[in-house]
Amino acid sequence: MTSNPLVLVGARGWQHAAWRGGFYPDDLPDDWLLSYYNTQFQAVYLPAAVWQAASKATWAQWLYDTRDSFYFVLEPGDAASAKPDSARVLLATPAWEAQHVWWLDEAPDLRALAQRITQQATTGEPLFVFSRSGNADLLEQINTLKQVMGY
Structure with missing residues (x-):
């Protein structure tokens, strides 16, 4: 993911x-x-119950309906369920999530997020910033912060 945006x-x-x-x-x-x-x-970010219930046809449609730079981050689920075979579909294991996900609802402090983004930039790895509640105003603020920081 080195050529992809840093903050998603x-x-x-x-x-x-x-x-x-x-x-x-x-x-x-x-x-x-x-x-x-x-x-x-x-x-x-897709809950396990959502992505595991999706058929191959549904997944194909979701991937078709989104840009090539758009990612689906999957909550870990049933070990028998296989994630779709696409570089745009990522499984958020606990270790991966700790390194790559910032939950807005748990830490809406924009200064702390800006510091995390700066720290993440040193690794070159992406940081996914998600809202569990779907707070559209907060998500808009994060898109603005991302632009101000040059990401």
Whole structure:
């Protein structure tokens, strides 16, 4: 992932009821939500129950509906479930998550996040910044912080 962006912003899932009529236009069809989401964010964190229930056809559609630079980060789940074979689909093992994920809802301190981004830049590894609650205002602030910092 060395040629990819350093900071990738997103939420846990892309279907948040509070986003209707605000983040998402009122008349946007449900099957276009992911396509729209991927124009504003660079990644999504998927709970195990969601990604494991998705068929191969659904995964193919999700990958088709998103840019080549968009990532799906998967919560670890059932050992029998195999993640889709794509470089854009990453399994967030506890060790990987500790090095690559910042949860906004647990630490919304923007100064601390800026310090973490600076630290992460020294490794060249990506940092995924996610909101579990889907706080659209906070996610917008993070996209602004990312721009201000040059990432």
